[in-house]
Amino acid sequence: MLIISPALTAQTINGDRERGTLATLQVTRLSPAEIATGKLLASWSVGLVALALSIPFAGYAMTQGGITVVRVAAVYGVVALLIGTVCAVSQALSALLARSITSALLSYVVTMTLAVGTLVAFALALPLTEERMVITNREGYQYTVVQSHPERVWWLLAPNPFVIVADAAPRVPPRIVRSGDVIDIENYDPLSMISNEVRQLRSPDYWFIYAADWSLRPDPEDKPVWPYGLAFSVLLGAASLVITTYRLRTPTDRLPRGVRVA
Amino acid sequence: MEPAGQAPPGGAATVEVTASVESTASVEVTAPGGPGVIVSDVWRFFGSFTALGGMSFTAPYGQVTALVGPNGAGKTTLLLILASLLKPHRGQALVAGCDPTVDPAGVRAATGWMPDAFGVYDQLTVREYLRFFGQAYKLDRSTVAARVTELLDLVHLTEFIDQPVHVLSRGQKQRLALTRALVHRPRVLLLDEPASGLDPRSRVELRDILRGLAAQGAAVLVSSHILTELEEIADRVVFVSSGRTVGEYAMADLRAQAKRAYRVRALDPDVLSRALRDRGIAHSTVNGGVELAELTEEQAAQTLAGLVAAGVPVVGLPARRTPLRVPHVLRAGIDADHQPGAHGADHQR
Numbered sequence: 001m002l003i004i005s006p007a008l009t010a011q012t013i014n015g016d017r018e019r020g021t022l023a024t025l026q027v028t029r030l031s032p033a034e035i036a037t038g039k040l041l042a043s044w045s046v047g048l049v050a051l052a053l054s055i056p057f058a059g060y061a062m063t064q065g066g067i068t069v070v071r072v073a074a075v076y077g078v079v080a081l082l083i084g085t086v087c088a089v090s091q092a093l094s095a096l097l098a099r100s101i102t103s104a105l106l107s108y109v110v111t112m113t114l115a116v117g118t119l120v121a122f123a124l125a126l127p128l129t130e131e132r133m134v135i136t137n138r139e140g141y142q143y144t145v146v147q148s149h150p151e152r153v154w155w156l157l158a159p160n161p162f163v164i165v166a167d168a169a170p171r172v173p174p175r176i177v178r179s180g181d182v183i184d185i186e187n188y189d190p191l192s193m194i195s196n197e198v199r200q201l202r203s204p205d206y207w208f209i210y211a212a213d214w215s216l217r218p219d220p221e222d223k224p225v226w227p228y229g230l231a232f233s234v235l236l237g238a239a240s241l242v243i244t245t246y247r248l249r250t251p252t253d254r255l256p257r258g259v260r261v262a
Numbered sequence: 263m264e265p266a267g268q269a270p271p272g273g274a275a276t277v278e279v280t281a282s283v284e285s286t287a288s289v290e291v292t293a294p295g296g297p298g299v300i301v302s303d304v305w306r307f308f309g310s311f312t313a314l315g316g317m318s319f320t321a322p323y324g325q326v327t328a329l330v331g332p333n334g335a336g337k338t339t340l341l342l343i344l345a346s347l348l349k350p351h352r353g354q355a356l357v358a359g360c361d362p363t364v365d366p367a368g369v370r371a372a373t374g375w376m377p378d379a380f381g382v383y384d385q386l387t388v389r390e391y392l393r394f395f396g397q398a399y400k401l402d403r404s405t406v407a408a409r410v411t412e413l414l415d416l417v418h419l420t421e422f423i424d425q426p427v428h429v430l431s432r433g434q435k436q437r438l439a440l441t442r443a444l445v446h447r448p449r450v451l452l453l454d455e456p457a458s459g460l461d462p463r464s465r466v467e468l469r470d471i472l473r474g475l476a477a478q479g480a481a482v483l484v485s486s487h488i489l490t491e492l493e494e495i496a497d498r499v500v501f502v503s504s505g506r507t508v509g510e511y512a513m514a515d516l517r518a519q520a521k522r523a524y525r526v527r528a529l530d531p532d533v534l535s536r537a538l539r540d541r542g543i544a545h546s547t548v549n550g551g552v553e554l555a556e557l558t559e560e561q562a563a564q565t566l567a568g569l570v571a572a573g574v575p576v577v578g579l580p581a582r583r584t585p586l587r588v589p590h591v592l593r594a595g596i597d598a599d600h601q602p603g604a605h606g607a608d609h610q611r
Contacts, residue, residue, distance in 0.1 A: 019381035024442065027345050027375050028398035029367065251349040251363055 002115060002161065004050050005083050006107030009043040009090035011100030013244065018100065032248035036241055040084075040091055047083040051076065071170045075191075078168045078230065082161045085237040086111055092240035095247035118160040125153040154201040155228060159236075164229035166194035198225045297322040298358060298450040298481020299344060305352035306339055306505075313339040315505035316353065321483045321498075323449070326476045328496035328513070329485040336505040337485040338378060341454050344483070345375035358450045358481075371399075374443030378455040378485075382435060384428040388419060391427050392441060399446035406445075413441040416471060433464045440471070451475060451482045457491040469495045493517075521556035523582040524565075528552075529575035537574045553582070 016022035025035055058072050090107035097103040129149040136142050157163050169191045202223040299321035306314040314336045321327035329337050342348040343355055346362035346369045354361060360368035383391060389410055396406030414420045417437040422430060430438060436456065443451065451472075457465055472495055476482050486492050489499065499516060501509040526545075528534035534552060538545050543565060544555040554565065566579050 016381075020377065020379050021381040021383060023345075023347055023377060024375075024380060024395075024439075025398065026347060027370055027373070028395060029370055029400045029446075030398050250347045251343070251366060252347065253349045 001047065001051060001079060001083050002086060002111050005043075005047045005086040006090040006104060006111055008046050009040075009087045010094050010104035010107045012039045012043060012091050013095040013247070014098060014103055015094070015100045017098075026248065026250045032250070033245045035248055036091070036095075036244040040088055040241060040244070043091070044084050044087045047087060048080055051079060051083060067172065068170070071172065075165055075169050078165050078226075081230065082164065082233055085233045085240075088237035088240035088244075092243040092247075095244040114159055114161055118157055118163075122153060122156040125156055126150060129153055150201040151203065154198065154225065157198055157201070158225050158229040159232045160229065161233075163194060163198050164226050164233065166191040167198060167224055167226035168230065169195070195225075199223050296356075296359065299327075299452075299483055300356040301340065301344070301353075302355070303353035304340065304343060304350045304355055306336075306343065306348065306350050313505055314343075314350070317502060317505060317507050318353075319500040319507050319510055321450075321481050321500075323481045324476055324479050325497040326472050326482040326484060326492075326495055327498045327500060328489075328492040329483060329500050329502060330489050330492065331487065331502035331508075333487050334504075335487075335502045337487075337502060338454055339505075340502075341375065341377075341452050341483070341485060344369075344450075344452050345373060346370055358448075371446070372448055373450045373452060374446070374448035375452045376439050376443040376454060376456060378458070380439055382427045382430075382438065384426065387424050387426055388414065388430070388438060389423045391438065392445060395442045396445045401446060409445055409447075413444055416444075417441055418467070433460055436460065437464070437467075440468075444475075449480055451480055453482070453484045455486055456484060457486055457488075457495070465491070518559055521558055522562075523556055524554045524562050524579050525582060526552045526554060526569070526579055527577045528569075529577060534569070534574050534576070537569055537572045541568060541572070 011018075013022065016025070026032075030038075055076075058067075058076070061067055062069065062072060086107075089110055090103070093103040093106050093110070094100065097106065126148050129152045130146050131149065132144055133147050134142060134144050172189050172192060202225065297320040301320070302318050303316045304314050304318070305312070305316055317336060317340055319327075319329075329340070331337055339348065343350050344357050344362060346357075346366035349363055355363075357369045358372035360372070362369045383394070386394065392410045392413065393406050396409055397403075401409065410423075411420070414423055417440060419430075419434060419437055419441070422434065427435070427438065436459070440453075440456065443453070453472075457468060460468060472482050472484065476497070484492055484495060492499070493513070496513050499509075499511045499513055500507060501511070525548075526534060526538075531552065535545075538552070538554075546553050546555070554562070557565065562579060562581070566576065569576050
């Protein structure tokens with residue numbers, strides 16, 4: 001989806017300019033907002049069709065058990081929204097840049113920034129949060145530790161589309177696995193793992209703080225990350241749509257280099 | 263209406279030329295509500311380049327006005343301003359009574375615009391294409407359906423109604439683009455180089471369509487870099503050069519002033535050449551026929567009357583097809599494109 005969506009949208013505006021079909025649309029009674037929204041809905045719906053093609057696989061996974069309809073619906077809903085964001089961003093780039101090849105490339109850069117760049121940024125930012133701390137243990141022995149504070153930079157991971165999807169998905173009910181005498185409760189799947197990781201970043205259970213009383217340790221479950229990520233995503237998409245609309249307004253005063261009106 | 267007193271900086275010569283031409287003589291015919299298009303001292307810059315340097319003219323309702331000038335004279339820029347796509351930097355334009363900068367919606371509802379270079383949505387059929395634009399102009403479905411058949415009939419594309427747009431030839435696409443510009447019954451029609459690349463038959467059809475629209479009361483503004491192309495289409499000609507108006511003419515006046523060579527045919531060539539010699543009329547023998555030197559229409563009529571009166575059995579006096587030329591007073595203001603030589607070359611493209 002992250003690969004298809006920019007390709008769908010990256011030339012909706014400047015490609016139309018190059019083909020000479022944009023200005024004929026702008027002189028109709030359609031408002032810039034209508035043109036921008038219409039074009040976005042068009043490319044978004046193609047993205048959704050591509051997403052729909054994967055439903056049979058999800059259906060198969062469901063029949064294998066363990067995954068509820070609610071979970072599948074939630075994942076699909078969030079992915080659908082994220083496709084909309086990627087489309088909107090690519091469209092805004094297409095409206096801002098003169099050449100469709102440039103906007104296509106930049107759309108991929110933005111998408112990769114969200115998917116990979118956020119991880120890199122987090123990894124780079126984490127060491128900056130390191131602090132020297134003086135700890136007194138139960139025996140009254142003092143020593144210093146160097147401790148990083150992921151709770152200060154966890155938000156760098158929030159816009160990551162994989163994090164949003166994983167964290168927004170409802171939890172899988174724990175599975176009881178018996179092997180011989182050992183009874184194990186499994187509640188780990190790839191999405192839950194990512195989710196647990198990022199939630200723990202928001203409220204790290206420093207051994208040295210809660211060692212005295214383990215019950216004070218905050219429950220990571222209470223601190224979901226996805227609302228922030230999804231809000232960011234929706235805002236980014238809305239801002240992109242506004243930029244596109246703004247760029248489609250006519251009559252124009254300034255023309256960027258290399259842009260033709262018609 | 264016309265800011266005759268406003269001289270653009272450094273443009274004094276142009277103002278003089280404009281003033282010396284009886285430009286307003288042909289602008290009397292105006293429908294109620296004033297002319298369809300009023301351009302008064304419009305300036306537009308692209309960076310340091312002055313695309314329009316104080317262009318002024320009017321295009322009345324019920325007439326076809328030609329905007330003629332060499333490439334780069336600012337015709338396309340002006341039409342973009344009138345179509346409410348580009349802001350003028352100075353001056354004012356009024357299209358169907360609305361200022362495109364202040365009330366683009368008002369302009370768009372009343373204006374049809376056809377750019378010189380345009381694309382079509384290749385995947386759509388002709389019907390879908392027109393229906394799409396009809397709906398983009400917020401016409402209701404039944405109106406659109408009726409309009410589509412009506413317009414395709416007008417431009418003789420009815421047989422292509424369910425064909426994909428990409429099967430159309432260049433000339434057919436041009437006609438389709440014209441129907442797109444007409445779909446909402448605009449009162450003002452702005453056409454950028456509509457005759458370029460059309461074969462003679464299509465050009466005749468274009469002429470008939472545009473004359474028909476003007477007869478129904480529309481103000482039609484047509485641009486071209488070749489005067490001859492619009493000779494039979496336009497009622498009025500506005501000459502532009504380097505972003506300025508250099509003259510406005512009634513086409514009839516231009517035609518009357520134009521000097522052409524006439525070929526005289528008579529039953530008895532000897533009697534004819536004797537009569538011409540006796541009357542001191544300059545003539546030459548070209549390709550076995552007798553040709554009179556360049557005459558205006560009036561002079562040609564007088565000559566013919568004289569020959570007939572002298573008893574010369576004249577069979578015909580056809581004018582040789584020569585391109586209509588830019589009036590002499592304007593030559594200085596117009597680039598090489600409009601010199602007769604370059605003109606002919608253009609025409610043959």
